[in-house]
Amino acid sequence: MTERYLGSGTIERDESALTGPVPAHLPQRLTITLWDFSWYTQAGPGEPYADLDAAVAEAASLGYNAIRICAAPVLLFGGLGLYEVARDLEIGGLGPSPLGGYFGQRTRWYDAPGGYRIDLRARLLALFQSAAAHGMVIILASWEYQQSTAFAASPAWFEAIDAVPLADRYGVLSDAWDAMIEWLTDHGHRDRIALVELHNEVDFSILPALEDGGAEEVTRLRAQHPDLLITAGYGKPPHLAMHRLPDGLGAAQFHVYSYGVLDALQQRIDIRSEGSEGFPHAALRELLRSDAPSLAEYGRAAEWKYRATVVTDQMIYGYDWIDPVVWDTWLVDHYPPYQQVMHREIASRAIAIAAWARWQGVPAIVGEGWVGYTPLHGTFEEGPIGRSLAEHGVRTALDHGVWGVVLSSNAAPHHPMWQLRDWQRELNAQILAR
Template sequence: MSERHLGTPAMPAEPDATPTGRIPEHLPDRLAISLWDFSWYTRAGAGEPFDDVDRAMAEAVHRGYNAVRICAAPLLVAGDLGLDTLAVDLPIEGLGAAPTGGYYGQRTRWYDTPGGYSIDVRGRLFELLASARRRGVVVVLASWEYQQSTSFAGDPAWFEAIDAVPLERRYDVLADAFGRLLDDIRDAGLIDVVAFTELHNEVDFSMLPAVDAGAAGGAAAGRASGGGAGSGVAALARLRAWHPDQLVTVSYGKPPHLAMHRLSPALEVAQFHVYSYGVLDALQRRIDIRSEGTAGFPNAELRALLRADAPSVEEYGRPAEWKLRATVITDQMIYGYDWIDASAWDAWLAAHYDAHHEVMRREIESRVVAVAEWARWRSVPAVVGEGWIGYTPRDGGFEEGPIGRALAEHGIRTALDHGVWGVVACSNAAPHHPMWSDVEWQQLVNREITSR
C-alpha cells in the first residue's frame, strides 16, 4: 500500500511552551496576576478590602499571586491637568445614594462602592508599590480613567478634566502622564517593581480612538506631542523613548482573533483579555440587561429573575448624569445587576450550559492560541490580563463554581502550553470579589502558573 501525502500543517502538532518573547531578567518567568483594577482606591474605606493595602498584598501572596494589575490613575496623579489637590484628597462616593435606600451599584460587580471617605491616591499608589517590593510582587500599571475610574469620585472635576481633552490627544496625555509617573517611581527606587505599563485598559471598549496598526517607527521621541486620531502608536513610541528600559503597551477587551494582522507592532506586550460569554451572553440577550434606552425595560424575562423586593425602574432612578457619562456601563445594567436574584441567575445559566459547553471551551482555547501565536510572531511576551466567562452580578456564583473554575483551568493550561508569560486565575479572583475566599483553588492554579 502506498503512502498518501495529506498536506503539511501550518502549525506544529505540539504547542510551543517556550516564552513568546523576551522577558526582562529582573521580572518573574511567569506572572500569576490578580486584577485589582481601580478598586484598590475605590474600596479602601474602613473595613473594606483595601483599607490596608499591605494586608491585601499579603493575602495575594498567600494565595500564590506574584503580580497585581492596577489602575494607576496616571491622569489624576501625574496628568498635569490641574488635579494635584484632588490627587491627594479624592472624595470617593461611588455611583451615589439611591432613593430607595443603599446606593447605586450595591450588588453590581466592580461598582459596589459605598464611598464616604477621601483618599490620597498618589500617596497610596507609592505605598502599594513599596508593599509589592517587600513581598516580592510586581505591578502592572494601567489606566481605567477613560472607561470608568472617574465615575466613583464625589467630585466631577477629574472626569471633566480628562473629558475636555480632545479625542485625538488622549493617548498623548496618557503617555505624558505615565512618563512623569514612571520618573517619580524611578526616583523613589521602585521602578523594578513595574512589570509593564499599559497606556490604557481595553482601548477597544473605552473613550479612546483606535490605535494605529501602522509601523511603530517614525514617531517623535522624547516628550514631544504626537498628533492625529489614532495617535496611540506615536504615544507608545514616545513613552518607550522616555523610559527605554520599560515595556509599554495597551490592552484589548476583545482581541481581533480573526484578524490579528490589524494590531499594531508597537505593542511591546501582547496583553489581551479572553472572555467566552457563551451561555452568559444567551441570558444577557434574553433579558436585555446591557442595553441602553430600551422601551419597556425591564422585559418579562428580566422581571421573572428579579428579587422580590426590587423597586420599579422609576422608583430606583439613576445615578447623576455625569457619572453615567464617565462610565461605559448603562443605567439598565446598574438596575438589572443591583436587583437580579443571583440564585435565579445562576440556576438559569446552569440549566442552559450544556448547549454551550463545547463552544465556550473552544472559544477560550482558540483565542488564547491566536494571541499567543501573534505574540510569538512579534517576539513579545503574551499576557492574558483578564478572563474567563464575563460580567456577572456580584453575588452570582456561576463563574466561581465548578463550571467556571473548569473553564478557567482550561484557559490557564492552554496559555501555559503556548508560552504565555502572565495569566489571571480569574478576573473575579481579587480582594473585592467573593471568589477571594476560595483560597485553596487560587493556590492550586497559581502554583501551576508559577511552576511551569
C-alpha cells in the same frame, strides 16, 4: 507496519516557550490578581483594601506574584490641574439610593459605598512599598477613560479628562505615564514595574482607535523607557484577523472572554443596552428579586456618572436587583449546548494572542478572562463550570507560551471568589511551576 507521512500540518510543535523575551529581573511567569480601580475605590473602613499591606500580603500567600491596577496616571501626573483633587480624593461611589443603600451595591466592581478621602499618590507609593516587601510586581494601567472617574464624589476629575479633545487623549496619557515612571524610579521602584499599559481596553473606552494616534504614543513611550515593557490593552482583540493590530506594541496584553451562555442570557433580558423602551422587560422581571423596585422607584445616580462609565444604567439596575440564585440556575440549566463552543472559543482566542505575540517577538499576557460580567453575588464563574473554563484557559495559555495570566477576573479581594483559597493556591502553583 510503517507510519504514513500526512504532511507538515500533522506534526505538533512545542509552543510552550515564552512568546517573547521578558526582562531578567521580572518573574518568568506572572500569576495576576486584578485589582483594577477597586484598590482605591473600596478602601474605606472595613472594606477589602482598607489595609493595603495586608491585602498585598494575602495575595502573596495565595501564590500571586503580580497585581494589575488602575494607577490613575492622568489624575496623578496628567498636568490637568488635578493635584489637589488627587491629594484629597473623595470616593463617593455611584452615590446613595433613594431606597437606602447606594447605587451599584450588588453590581460587580461598582459596589463601592464611598464616604472617605485618600491621598492617591501616597497610596500608590504605599502599594509599591508593600509589593516590594512581599515580592510582588505591578502591572500599571489606566481605566480613566472607561470608568474610574465615576467613583469620585466630585465630577472634577471626569470633567478635566473629558475636556481633553479626543485626538489628544493618548498624548496626555503618554505624558502622564512618562512622569509617573520617572517618579516611581526616583522612589526606587522601577524594577517593580512589570508592564505599563497606555490604557485598559482601548477598544471599549472613550478613546479613538489605537491606530489613530495611540500606537504612536506607545512607541514614543517605549523609546523614552526602552528597558520597560509598554503596550496598550484590548478587551476584544481581532482574533480572526490579528494583522489588523497596529505595530509598536511592546507586549500582547489582551483579554479572553467567552460569554457564550452568558451572552445568550444578556441578550434575552436586554441588560447591556441603555434607553430601551419598556425596560425592564418580562424576561428580566422573571429574574428579579421579589422586593425589586420599578426603574422609577430605583432612581438614578448623578447624570455625569453615567457619562463617566461605559457600564449602562440598565446594567446597574439589573445587577442590583437580580436574584442571583435564579440567575445562576438559568445559566447552569442552559449551559450544555454552549459547553464545547465556550471551550473552543477560549482556546482559539488564547492561541491567537500567543501566535501574534510570538510573531511580534513580545511577551503575551491575559490580563482579564474568562466568562464575563455577572452580578456581584452570582456564582456561575466561581462555581464548577466557571472554574473549569478558567482552568482550561490558563492551561491553554501556558501551553502556548503566554507569560502572565489571571486565574479569573473575579479572583481579587473585592470579589466573593477571593474566598476560594485552596483553588487559587493550587492553580497559582501550577502556573509558577511551568
